[in-house]
């Protein structure tokens with residue numbers, strides 16, 4: 001309830017800002033523009049104009065793609081929405097009511113991670129002041145590969161896994177005695193393991209294998225090779 005109320009007031013404030021901005025341009029806050037504003041303010045996704053169009057078309061058949069393309073820049077100028085250029089397309093999100101943030105974008109799966117780095121705000125402020133520039137938004141996009149994409153298919157030793165990493169055992173690198181001890185613990189080739197935690201003080205590595213948790217000594221964990229999965 002409280003959250004809904006907050007959202008409503010965020011929308012109402014946005015509507016006042018939009019209305020005032022339109023009025024300055026001699027434009028009206030038509031019911032169509034209101035529909036677009038509401039849609040934009042109620043999602044926290046990073047959407048493309050086409051995606052917004054597909055969503056709106058279902059409920060408001062009267063809206064055209066062309067009018068959306070005309071409306072988005074007005075919302076950006078009004079300071080309500082920001083455009084972010086991702087890998088090969090422009091996406092939008094509402095920024096009204098939110099702190100400045102930047103984006104990490106995965107080139108593989110398209111995942112978008114929002115980051116809030118105060119240092120970036122400082123850079124924005126200083127660079128703007130130095131150039132007597134009035135900043136109206138920024139878009140810093142760091143392109144690369146997210147954790148699961150850059151780790152997928154990589155082979156690591158069990159000792160090197162991070163908490164939550166999941167993979168399949170592809171190698172048991174020890175003498176026959178070591179291998180049979182590992183096998184007794186359920187750590188066999190082809191078994192899927194999930195890293196649960198490392199006990200403090202560099203103690204054993206705790207993994208889950210076939211639904212049971214086993215603690216693997218540090219030395220043993222360096223004998224197990226795992227191919228990471230998502």
Ligand SMILES: [Zn+2]
Pocket residue numbers: 010041044094096097098
């Ligand atoms: Zn919001």
Ligand SMILES: [Zn+2]
Pocket residue numbers: 106107108109110111145146147148149150
């Ligand atoms: Zn990814």
Ligand SMILES: [Zn+2]
Pocket residue numbers: 046093101102103114
């Ligand atoms: Zn964002």
